[in-house]
Amino acid sequence: xxxxxxxxxxxxxxxxxxxxxxxREIMFSTVRQLLNRVGIEKSEIGTMVSSSSDYWQGIxxxxxxxxxxxxxNLKSGSKAAEDSALGFHYGxxxxxxxxxxxxxxxxITKCSEAPPVDTLTHLATDPFFQRPVGLNETISxxxxxxxxxxxxxxxxxxxxxxxxxxxxxAQNNPNAHRKGVLSLDDVLASPTMASPLREIDVPNTSxxxxxxxxxxxxVAKDLTKRPVFxxxxxxxxxxxxxxxRDLLNGSLxxxxxxxxxxxxxxxxxxxIDVAEICDTTSFNEILWTEQLGFCAPGKGTDLLKxxxxxxxxxxxxxxxxxxxxxxxxxxxxxxxxxxxxLQLKGEGEKRQVPDAKRGxxxxxxxxxxxxxxxxxxxx
Amino acid sequence: MTQAVAIIGTGQTECGKRDxxxxxxxIHEAVRRAFEASGLEAEDIEAVVSGSMPPAMEGVxxxxxxxxxxxxxxxxxxxRTATCGSTGMSLAHTCFYHxxxxxxxLVMVIGxxxxxxxxxxxTMATVADPFFQRPFLAGAPGIFSLQSNEWAHxxxxxxxxxxxxxxxxxxxxxxxxxxxPYAHIKVKxxxxxxxxxxxxxxxxxxLDVCPGSxxxxxxxxxxxxxxxxxxxxxxxxxxxxxxxxxxxxxxxxxxxVWQSAINAAKGAYKQAGISNPRKELDVAEVYNPxxxxxxLFYECFGFCDFGKACELVEQEVVMKGGDLPCDPSGGxxxxxxxxxxxxxxxxxxxxxxxxxxxxxxxxxxxxxxxxAMGGLDQFNGVMIxxxxxx
Numbered sequence: 141x142x143x144x145x146x147x148x149x150x151x152x153x154x155x156x157x158x159x160x161x162x163x164r165e166i167m168f169s170t171v172r173q174l175l176n177r178v179g180i181e182k183s184e185i186g187t188m189v190s191s192s193s194d195y196w197q198g199i200x201x202x203x204x205x206x207x208x209x210x211x212x213n214l215k216s217g218s219k220a221a222e223d224s225a226l227g228f229h230y231g232x233x234x235x236x237x238x239x240x241x242x243x244x245x246x247x248i249t250k251c252s253e254a255p256p257v258d259t260l261t262h263l264a265t266d267p268f269f270q271r272p273v274g275l276n277e278t279i280s281x282x283x284x285x286x287x288x289x290x291x292x293x294x295x296x297x298x299x300x301x302x303x304x305x306x307x308x309x310a311q312n313n314p315n316a317h318r319k320g321v322l323s324l325d326d327v328l329a330s331p332t333m334a335s336p337l338r339e340i341d342v343p344n345t346s347x348x349x350x351x352x353x354x355x356x357x358x359v360a361k362d363l364t365k366r367p368v369f370x371x372x373x374x375x376x377x378x379x380x381x382x383x384x385r386d387l388l389n390g391s392l393x394x395x396x397x398x399x400x401x402x403x404x405x406x407x408x409x410x411x412i413d414v415a416e417i418c419d420t421t422s423f424n425e426i427l428w429t430e431q432l433g434f435c436a437p438g439k440g441t442d443l444l445k446x447x448x449x450x451x452x453x454x455x456x457x458x459x460x461x462x463x464x465x466x467x468x469x470x471x472x473x474x475x476x477x478x479x480x481x482l483q484l485k486g487e488g489e490k491r492q493v494p495d496a497k498r499g500x501x502x503x504x505x506x507x508x509x510x511x512x513x514x515x516x517x518x519x
Numbered sequence: 520m521t522q523a524v525a526i527i528g529t530g531q532t533e534c535g536k537r538d539x540x541x542x543x544x545x546i547h548e549a550v551r552r553a554f555e556a557s558g559l560e561a562e563d564i565e566a567v568v569s570g571s572m573p574p575a576m577e578g579v580x581x582x583x584x585x586x587x588x589x590x591x592x593x594x595x596x597x598x599r600t601a602t603c604g605s606t607g608m609s610l611a612h613t614c615f616y617h618x619x620x621x622x623x624x625l626v627m628v629i630g631x632x633x634x635x636x637x638x639x640x641x642t643m644a645t646v647a648d649p650f651f652q653r654p655f656l657a658g659a660p661g662i663f664s665l666q667s668n669e670w671a672h673x674x675x676x677x678x679x680x681x682x683x684x685x686x687x688x689x690x691x692x693x694x695x696x697x698x699x700p701y702a703h704i705k706v707k708x709x710x711x712x713x714x715x716x717x718x719x720x721x722x723x724x725x726l727d728v729c730p731g732s733x734x735x736x737x738x739x740x741x742x743x744x745x746x747x748x749x750x751x752x753x754x755x756x757x758x759x760x761x762x763x764x765x766x767x768x769x770x771x772x773x774x775x776v777w778q779s780a781i782n783a784a785k786g787a788y789k790q791a792g793i794s795n796p797r798k799e800l801d802v803a804e805v806y807n808p809x810x811x812x813x814x815l816f817y818e819c820f821g822f823c824d825f826g827k828a829c830e831l832v833e834q835e836v837v838m839k840g841g842d843l844p845c846d847p848s849g850g851x852x853x854x855x856x857x858x859x860x861x862x863x864x865x866x867x868x869x870x871x872x873x874x875x876x877x878x879x880x881x882x883x884x885x886x887x888x889x890x891a892m893g894g895l896d897q898f899n900g901v902m903i904x905x906x907x908x909x
Contacts (some may be wrong), residue, residue, distance in 0.1 A: 164767070194601070195580045200573030200645040201603035204894040208766045214778055216762040216786070218609050221570070221599040222581055230598060230613060236620035238521030264580035268541070373622070377567075377597040380543075380587045394594055506584045511597060 145232045146360035146367035147517065148242075148353040149178050150478035155348035155466035156317045158252035163197065167248050168209040170349045174244075175211070178353055178363055185353075186240035188212035191220050191227035191247040193470045195263065196254045210246045210351075224350065225473030225503035225513035229373050231354050243354040247471040251345030257469070261507065266380065270507075275382075277420075278342060280507040282334035284387040285423040289336060291388060292438035296336045300327040301444045302422035303340050303464055309451060310461025312490035317346060317466055341422040348468030350475045366485040371498070372516030374399030382508050392431035392504070392512040399514040400433075403498075408433045409448075409455055412516070413496040414483050416476035418504045419462040428502060429457060432514070451493070459483065459491040473503025477515050484519045523743040523908055524618045525754035528557025529866040534703040534734030534854045536635045542577060543589035546631050549735035549859075550590055553627065557739050557751075561591030564739070568614045568628040570600040570607075571858030575645065576637045590629055603646060604806070604893030605762075606630060607736070607861020608900030611889075612760050614740050615902075624745040628738050632856035634731035639857075647895060648767060659808070660728060662895055664720035666774045667811035671722075673775045674826030682722060684832040685810035686713035689726045689852065691838055692807070696849025698879040701863070703732040703854040722811065727852075729808040734856030736863045743908070755869040758886070759793070759903040761786025769895045780819035780892070783899040787888070788821075791903040796821045797836075797843055800903075801884040802871045804864035806891045807850045816890065817845075820901075839881070847871065847879045861891030865902055872906040 151174040153159065153166060161169070175182060188210055192202040199205045203219040210217075220226040224247030231243040254260065261277035289295060303322060310319035322340075330340035353363075360367035376391035376398065396408070405411045415432070419425035426440035434455060435443045443449055449457035458464075460479045463472060480499035482488050488496075498518040505511055530553030537545055554560055567590055569583045579585050583599035586592070602609040607630045614628035640658030647653040656662070671681045690710055696702035708726060716725035746754045763782035765772045772778065784796070793799045805820070807813035814828035822843060823831050831837050837845040846852070848867040851860050868887035870876040876884075886905040892898065 193580075194573045194575060198645075199648065200575055200642055201601065201894055203601075204603055204646060204764075204897050205648055205767050207764045207894075207897065213765055214763060214782060217764050218600055218613060218762070219602055220613075221601050222583075226598045230600075230616065233616040233620035233622060236521070236622065237616050239616075239619070260580055263578070264584065266543075266585055267579065375596045375598070376594060377584070377587055377592055379593045380585055384588075391594065395596075398596070506581060510584050510587075 143369040143371060144357055145235045145370040146355055146357055147481045148355050148360050148363045148367065149174060150350065150352040150481045151177065152315050152475055152478055153349045155315050155346045155468055157346060159250065159347040163248055163250055164206050164209040166349050167206040167246065170351045171211045171244065171246060174351045174353055180363065182211040184242065185211055185215065185244050186242045187215060187234055188217040188244040188246065189220060189227045189231040189234065191224035191470055191474065192249065193222050195260050196249050196469055198253060206248065211244060222470060223473045223503055223505040223511065223513060224471050225477065225515065226375060228352065228474060228477055228515060229375055229513065232370055232373060235354055235356055241356050241359045244351060245354060245474060246351045247474045248349035249468040249470040250347040251469055252347050257345060275507065277507060278334050278337065280382060281421050281424065282337050284508050285336050287387050288423065288427060294441060297328065298441040299341065299422045299426060300324055302419060302425045303327055305450055306419060306458050306462045306464035309459050309491065310465030313460045313465055315466065316461045319461060319465060337421055337423065343463040343467045346466045346468045348466055348471050350471050350478050352474060352478055368481045368484045368517050368519055371518045372399035372403030375513040377511040387508050390509055392428060392509065395512040395514045396432050399516050403516040405516065411498065412455060412500050413498050414459060414480065414493040415455060415457045415500040416460060416479045417457055417462065417502045418472060418476065419458060419464060420504060424509065425457065432502065456493050459488065459493055473513060476501040476503055480517050484517055521619055522621055524615050524757045525741050525746050526738050526757065526869045526904065527741045527746065527751045527754050528553045528559065528739035529869050530556060530737040531701040531863060531866055532735045533701055534732040534856055537733035538635065542633050543586055545633060545733060545735050546586045546589040546629060549737040550629060553737040553739050559739060564591065564595065564625055564627045565623045566596040566617055566626045567592040568598050568600060568610055568617065568626065570610045570630055571632050572603065572606060573642055576639060576642045577633050578637060602893055602898055604857055605861060605891045605898040605900045606858045606893065607863065608891035608902065610862055611738065611865045611902055612762060612900060615757055615760060618740050618742050624742040626740050628862065629735065630859040630862040631735035632858040633733045634856060635733050639731040652769065652895065660720040660723050662769060663809045663812055664723045666896060667722055667809065670775045670815050676829060680829055682714060684814060684829040685727055686710045687832050688810045688813055689713045692846055692850045692852040695847050695879060696853035699849045702849045704730055723809055727810040729852050729855040732854050732856040734854065734859050736859040736866055738862060738866060753873040755873050755904050755906060756908045757902060758905045759787035759790030762900040764898045774896050775815065776825060777815065777819050780816060780899040783901045784820040787901040787903045793903065800843055800886055800888050802847060802868065802881045802887040803843060803845045804848060804867050804889045805845050806864060807846060807852050808855060810852065844881050847876065847881055861900065864889040864891060868904045872904055
């Protein structure tokens with residue numbers, strides 16, 4: 141892909157555990173802020189692709205509720221449901237088609253108004269086989285983590301560094317609402333949620349929104365001094381049933397392969413300067429770094445322990461604090477992309493990775509990491 | 520990179536109360552038929568798009584992930600698109616952009632609904648915002664009857680005349696559905712039956728309103744180079760697409776001179792180079808969950824002037840043998856698995872322009888319009904399909 145699509149700018153909310161404004165108000169103020177920053181009017185926006193979830197919003201056809209608030213009244217628009225990174229892919233395809241010069245990509249989730257993750261992800265299971273046994277996201281991940289620790293002869297302590305790193309990173313992110321300094325003892329003292337996962341391993345949910353303006357290369361250069369180019373796009377889904385898959389080798393390597401091929405990346409660890417990964421649990425950050433090809437299978441804990449994924453390391457992962465800092469479920473994928481755009485624009489302030497030229501944003505939803513998305517951005 | 524897009528295969532299920540199959544089995548039925556129609560297999564498909572109405576309709580939160588195996592989508596890129604009643608058309612558009620972008624050359628799209636497994640009107644009431652509209656919204660008919668009354672009132676149309684035109688459309692749709700093997704409601708009816716059927720929400724009567732159905736529809740889209748490579752003899756080319764959405768609150772927009780419907784059609788006509796739709800279109804599948812609303816769309820799509828839609832019915836322009844026959848499939852009025860409905864409109868136009876519509880074939884149909892509408896009268900999407908690329 142010849143850098144035909146660029147991010148002009150991105151805006152996020154100050155995420156929180158319970159934002160006061162309603163969904164329409166948050167969507168409106170986020171998009172307004174983005175348009176003000178770029179210095180254009182909504183009449184100049186070609187089309188809008190949003191991402192939300194009916195179950196997580198408690199409103200069916202969830203995009204109908206905020207469509208006009210997102211600046212799309214009397215415009216063309218669509219929705220890529222459940223994971224906002226997929227909305228980003230769709231927005232990019234609308235530009236690549238030649239039909240539009242600018243695309244607004246938006247996403248919002250107010251988890252404070254929704255039931256708990258495990259209630260909703262339990263409702264995502266099929267009604268015949270998986271639902272009767274009580275499967276949900278946490279239990280699926282615990283099964284996956286058990287298999288991982290068993291296959292590579294590791295123990296729970298090997299996973300403990302992730303919340304410590306990410307909550308420390310979140311201290312540098314003004315949009316994060318969970319942050320702090322943890323010790324290894326703090327992590328190991330956390331009560332078990334679903335063995336081997338402890339409560340502290342599973343990031344709580346948040347309220348938050350994100351909006352990104354995409355444009356053709358030419359238009360982006362007119363609108364910003366620092367366009368960030370879309371170099372690679374990849375997404376991929378696994379089989380429905382956990383038992384039909386190798387839980388430690390799913391669809392992520394395939395999504396990464398697609399994106400890396402487009403971006404001409406052969407050695408991800410060398411070729412990528414910064415990554416934002418959906419750390420759905422402590423364990424998952426480690427598994428996802430392996431499946432993204434940053435290291436060999438089973439070596440993700442070494443990557444963490446050697447400080448390679450820490451700030452100052454060769455490939456910092458989640459300078460924003462990741463989902464440990466804020467986890468507005470459906471919006472989190474777009475936020476990962478916005479964070480990488482920020483890094484590549486050199487606007488990361490206290491969380492800036494020096495000289496970041498190319499970055500990767502990852503997102504995932506579905507039990508055991510069923511549908512993964514990879515976006516490679518560069519300047 | 521931008522490339523032309525063709526539809527090279529359609530697969531539809533029989534619709535109705537399909538308690539003989541599970542939801543994934545229903546999906547698989549449509550997918551298998553699309554493969555049979557195109558001579559392709561799951562391995563050939565590069566990416567998949569799927570969608571449905573609100574997942575609360577069937578009670579599974581992520582239907583796209585539930586359907587993966589049934590769609591043959593495992594280890595492929597997958598996106599779920601959902602935009603209420605217009606989902607089927609939004610799905611067709613999402614699939615179109617996958618190919619038009621140049622990222623993919625062969626993409627499958629699937630829409631489905633299994634409405635007998637849930638409470639459709641209850642689910643649809645949750646489309647309304649929880650503060651202002653939901654407290655008094657009684658499912659879908661309420662909204663559309665308000666719109667129908669507003670339309671008749673705006674143009675001073677005589678009640679008797681409007682009801683008669685609506686009844687004629689109902690009879691036309693029910694007769695056409697008898698010839699469509701995939702249609703749900705198959706009953707012989709008369710104008711007198713329609714006029715005498717019980718009121719659901721005035722002026723909408725039982726035979727003016729669509730059912731809720733179980734059903735699925737799949738399409739396969741291909742790039743121009745893939746059409747050549749596969750040697751497809753009768754591709755249906757996507758010549759134009761248009762979509763428009765408007766305010767969340769029903770009361771904030773004019774639903775008679777309906778801007779989202781007008782814009783969606785205009786956008787598609789512009790791409791397709793159509794300046795006189797009445798003359799240049801040979802057939803149209805207008806989304807018609809309610810007979811009255813179909814007439815309003817004729818006006819917004821430029822088939823006639825505003826306030827003149829009854830004439831199109833009275834002069835039989837929109838009937839078989841007329842200038843612009845509409846809904847030869849029997850339409851949404853007789854079959855409505857909502858997430859699939861817009862794709863069924865598209866599939867019917869594909870079958871018509873490629874002369875594969877069997878008993879319900881409109882002779883000489885070369886170019887057609889497919890349409891779907893959704894939200895609380897909020898979204899409209901259109902696709903123009905032709906048997907030639909130019």
